[in-house]
Amino acid sequence: MAWLPAALALAGLLAGALCLAGAALAQQDAANQVSAADPAPAVIGPAPLATIHVYRTKSLMGLGVYFDVYAGDEKVCHLREGQYCTLQVPPGEVEIWSKFMTKGAVTLDVRAAQEYYVKASVTKGFFLFWRPHLVEVMERVGKGELSRCDHASE
Incomplete structure (x- = not known):
């Protein structure tokens, strides 16, 4: 003992x-908890933005078809096959859309300082109408395909 x-x-x-x-x-x-009475911290400088790359690879499908790309109500670029455009937006939901005979759209929930890739293509719709098709793709896929595209006109 x-x-x-x-x-x-x-x-x-x-x-x-x-x-x-x-x-x-x-x-x-x-120390990490903020009481409800405390004011929100001041933001110094511009808030970080998200970057969205919209691109269209070269393809025989819809050759000669081109369309304007919009983010919300704002026109971003005029997109042809083999072209891309880049835009910066504040964090939150953003609708990327285009219309050629019919509308095609994708909605992204973007975060600050992140990059997003949207692939645009053309598909045949009802009665042979061409319609834009927009889809978000993974970063590694988007970077690879984007590197083979030229910058689009505004």
Whole structure:
């Protein structure tokens, strides 16, 4: 039983260390919480924007068909096969759309300082009408296909 006092002393040290660690975590948590009465922090400089690349690869499907691309109500570019355009938008939902006989659209929920890729193509619709088809693609796919396109006119 000679070991009992040493074990009790060690247990006391461990308990004290745990209490100190718990207190430190509680202080850190309290410092990280913002009360409802505190005003929102000021934003200095422009807010970071998201980047969206809209592109159309070269294809015989819809050769000679071109259309304007819009983000919301704003015209972004005039897109032909083998071309791309890039736009920067604030974070949130953005509808990228185009209309050639019928409308094609994709809605993105973009985050600040992120890049997004939208592939545009042309498909046959009802009664042989051409319609734009827009779809979000993964970054590695978009970067590879975009590198083979030329910049579109505004």
